[in-house]
Amino acid sequence: MLIVGLGYVGLPTALAFLEAGCRVTGYDVSATRLAAIAKGQVDLSPLDHARLRFHRLETTADPAAIAAADAVVICVPTPVDEHHVPDLSALRAACGTVVAHAVPGQLVILTSTTYVGSTRDLLIDHLGGVDVVFSPERVDPGPGGRPLEHSPRVLGPASAKAGDRAEELLKRVAPSVHRVSSPEAAELCKLLENSFRAVNIALANEFADIAREVGVDPVEVIEAAATKPFGFMRFDPGPGVGGQCVPSDPYYLLWRLRRAAPTVLTAAMGAIAARPQAVVGRALEMLAAAGRDIRDAKVLIAGVSYKPGVADARETPAMPIIAALRRLGARAEFTDPLVEELVVGEEFLKRAPDPRTEPWDLVIVHTLGGDLGWLRPEQPVLDATYRLERPGDSRWEVP
Numbered sequence: 001m002l003i004v005g006l007g008y009v010g011l012p013t014a015l016a017f018l019e020a021g022c023r024v025t026g027y028d029v030s031a032t033r034l035a036a037i038a039k040g041q042v043d044l045s046p047l048d049h050a051r052l053r054f055h056r057l058e059t060t061a062d063p064a065a066i067a068a069a070d071a072v073v074i075c076v077p078t079p080v081d082e083h084h085v086p087d088l089s090a091l092r093a094a095c096g097t098v099v100a101h102a103v104p105g106q107l108v109i110l111t112s113t114t115y116v117g118s119t120r121d122l123l124i125d126h127l128g129g130v131d132v133v134f135s136p137e138r139v140d141p142g143p144g145g146r147p148l149e150h151s152p153r154v155l156g157p158a159s160a161k162a163g164d165r166a167e168e169l170l171k172r173v174a175p176s177v178h179r180v181s182s183p184e185a186a187e188l189c190k191l192l193e194n195s196f197r198a199v200n201i202a203l204a205n206e207f208a209d210i211a212r213e214v215g216v217d218p219v220e221v222i223e224a225a226a227t228k229p230f231g232f233m234r235f236d237p238g239p240g241v242g243g244q245c246v247p248s249d250p251y252y253l254l255w256r257l258r259r260a261a262p263t264v265l266t267a268a269m270g271a272i273a274a275r276p277q278a279v280v281g282r283a284l285e286m287l288a289a290a291g292r293d294i295r296d297a298k299v300l301i302a303g304v305s306y307k308p309g310v311a312d313a314r315e316t317p318a319m320p321i322i323a324a325l326r327r328l329g330a331r332a333e334f335t336d337p338l339v340e341e342l343v344v345g346e347e348f349l350k351r352a353p354d355p356r357t358e359p360w361d362l363v364i365v366h367t368l369g370g371d372l373g374w375l376r377p378e379q380p381v382l383d384a385t386y387r388l389e390r391p392g393d394s395r396w397e398v399p
Contacts, residue, residue: 005077008043069106107133156179205238208386208398240276240320253265279321305336337370
């Protein structure tokens, strides 16, 4: 089998199939990415790093390898641009390459999150004699993430035969496979999963603001609600959302339905987009309360990856927070044990070499990870994670 795209989804997928005993080739257009994989210099869970060392993953940049595979799995990124419009360039290129090299009798599985109807538009309508299905990825990155083999898979086939073939293959790397009637149903399923997360994260952030307004600890309220064994699922507030899924995927649905945009999802995505600026607003309030002007204030953002334990800074809320602070004149820097550099607007920033050596006017804890033992009760801290245990008589606050 051949995996098209060896990024944050494709590489773990390839390693899972290798672990299951399949012969796997990975195809990627990036020579840099292929070189990093060969050296093991890639962001993976400890389990997948062990698999990468143990198994020999054959890789290629030659699209002709597609014709030799019995099954082709497409795993390419589907981000949105700065205007929240879906960027389909990688998906269209990958599907176009597969269509150009596919041969009759193959099985093609699209896993990339995308708009409803894309499997039909980009693959089914162009492939005769090829079995096509859509089965959305469910990769959970990070050291505490669920292994790929522990998550059931949804499968939307273009035909019963395609469904039977894909189910047999996917059961090698999933505990179960849930079949739906069409690729479109599976595509919408994936958009529902991440829209559900987006709406509830926005609600958790709103309740955190409400709790602060009425003088109540938001974490205490959430922990109390989470004791209910039915009808409630815990979501926690934070500085915003990042990564490939939640900040992007719901826009594929809103883009498709732009003439009749769903009101709840539209409001949730608007609130999520505004969350980093709300953190900046609280930072300004804390600096003003301390008699410190934002201009030339030394502000450190601790942790910039979109979730703990990963070196992935895609769509991280830390970037708009840093950008806004620097526009206002602050000397904003960052520290993160897994992220060495960031491109913020047109600026290239290296992480602060040692946060303990500077007298920071304010530290914004954005992502937990690494050693935060250098924080002292007297250090002004804005805890955007809502996770730090507040020392007695400290100057630590939440957004």
